[in-house]
Amino acid sequence: MTLWKDPLMSPADAPAPKGHLVIDAVTKSFGDTSVLRGVSLSVHRGITTAIVGPSGSGKTTLLRLIAGFEAPDSGSITLDGEAVANGGRLVPAHRRNVGYVAQDGALFPHLSVGRNIAFGLEKKRFGSKAAVEGRIAELLDMVSLEPGYAGRRPDELSGGQQQRVALARALAREPELMLLDEPFSALDAGLRVATRKAVARTLAAAGVTTILVTHDQAEALSFADQVAVMRRGILAQIGNPFVVYTRPADRETAEFLGDAVILNAELQGSLATCALGGIPVRRPTCQGKVHLMLRPEQIRISDGGPIRGTVLETDFFGPEVTVRLELHGPRDAQGNRQRGETITIRHWNATLAKPGSELFLRVIGEGVAFPAS
Numbered sequence: 001m002t003l004w005k006d007p008l009m010s011p012a013d014a015p016a017p018k019g020h021l022v023i024d025a026v027t028k029s030f031g032d033t034s035v036l037r038g039v040s041l042s043v044h045r046g047i048t049t050a051i052v053g054p055s056g057s058g059k060t061t062l063l064r065l066i067a068g069f070e071a072p073d074s075g076s077i078t079l080d081g082e083a084v085a086n087g088g089r090l091v092p093a094h095r096r097n098v099g100y101v102a103q104d105g106a107l108f109p110h111l112s113v114g115r116n117i118a119f120g121l122e123k124k125r126f127g128s129k130a131a132v133e134g135r136i137a138e139l140l141d142m143v144s145l146e147p148g149y150a151g152r153r154p155d156e157l158s159g160g161q162q163q164r165v166a167l168a169r170a171l172a173r174e175p176e177l178m179l180l181d182e183p184f185s186a187l188d189a190g191l192r193v194a195t196r197k198a199v200a201r202t203l204a205a206a207g208v209t210t211i212l213v214t215h216d217q218a219e220a221l222s223f224a225d226q227v228a229v230m231r232r233g234i235l236a237q238i239g240n241p242f243v244v245y246t247r248p249a250d251r252e253t254a255e256f257l258g259d260a261v262i263l264n265a266e267l268q269g270s271l272a273t274c275a276l277g278g279i280p281v282r283r284p285t286c287q288g289k290v291h292l293m294l295r296p297e298q299i300r301i302s303d304g305g306p307i308r309g310t311v312l313e314t315d316f317f318g319p320e321v322t323v324r325l326e327l328h329g330p331r332d333a334q335g336n337r338q339r340g341e342t343i344t345i346r347h348w349n350a351t352l353a354k355p356g357s358e359l360f361l362r363v364i365g366e367g368v369a370f371p372a373s
């Protein structure tokens with residue numbers, strides 16, 4: 001999509017593209033390396049989008065283009081209806097009303113927390129020193145820190161607290177769009193979840209449109225209203241977290257977003273026949289020989305039934321155990337059972353699955369079919 005397509009329509013008459021942020025066919029190379037190969041994404045006001053993808057897929061580069069730290073080679077970026085990057089036109093970073101929080105927070109180590117936050121404030125708007133102090137206290141409150149933290153130095157805070165100060169500093173500019181570049185990745189597991197929730201609450205309360213870059217699938221699925229899966233410089237799929245997890249567009253996306261059970265199947269209409277029986281497939285796009293994808297949690301241990309497997313090994317993780325099973329194949333002419341496909345499922349009861357034991361299995365929900373080729 002180009003911005004002004006209709007030659008009879010002047011730019012002033014043309015409708016603004018939908019969405020707070022619209023990225024259209026953006027490309028970017030560094031030397032011979034093509035990093036973004038035609039990225040298009042539309043982000044509505046006030047929602048949270050997670051861009052998730054493996055290391056080196058181009059996530060940070062895209063974020064830097066949105067912020068205005070780099071210019072695209074081609075394509076356009078439109079913020080609030082204004083083209084901030086399009087051909088020769090490039091609105092500089094400081095005029096974009098965009099906040100940016102980097103992976104390490106990047107606080108100024110020699111300044112107090114209060115001075116760090118004040119750095120983001122337009123001081124002339126606040127007549128007096130007391131008004132500035134009041135706004136700093138308000139911003140600390142927004143990120144759930146007591147006003148007393150204003151006097152501390154960054155090295156007197158935990159990693160999670162430092163990230164929250166970095167967010168407060170970015171919020172001080174009252175941006176309409178907040179860009180978060182793996183801001184939780186340096187935190188340990190517990191702090192990471194708590195900080196992520198606090199940040200999500202703060203941004204939602206302030207109504208700020210947010211884009212989070214992460215390589216952590218679970219973080220993307222839990223944080224965002226919209227997930228964009230980046231792979232080798234393109235967005236392979238964009239959708240709400242439930243849809244991209246349960247109905248991934250292709251096998252690579254399926255395997256990137258979580259554990260996947262992939263079985264050979266024969267698809268006729270919307271029923272796939274595989275070693276786990278007949279499984280319904282929603283809106284199939286192919287027929288015949290397919291790879292059928294199920295999530296491990298869709299496969300349940302049951303009390304009986306036609307589908308059986310032998311436990312090969314288990315891996316205990318505390319709240320759950322992963323169980324690798326060989327499914328029972330059909331019997332040959334001599335009545336010997338043939339070896340079946342191997343799958344891995346999850347179960348909460350470790351005592352149910354001992355290596356060598358036989359289990360009955362059943363499948364809940366629908367599968368997703370990908371062409372076998």
Ligand SMILES: Nc1ncnc2c1ncn2[C@@H]1O[C@H](COP(=O)(O)OP(=O)(O)OP(=O)(O)O)[C@@H](O)[C@H]1O
Nearest residue numbers: 030033035053054055056057058059060061062215
């Ligand atoms: N300024 C630059 N000059 C040259 N190459 C660059 C530059 N910035 C990024 N790259 C290259 O672009 C590719 C994508 O990098 P980018 O940081 O966007 O990926 P990413 O998906 O954010 O990765 P990670 O999750 O590891 O941060 C990498 O191969 C990187 O080396």
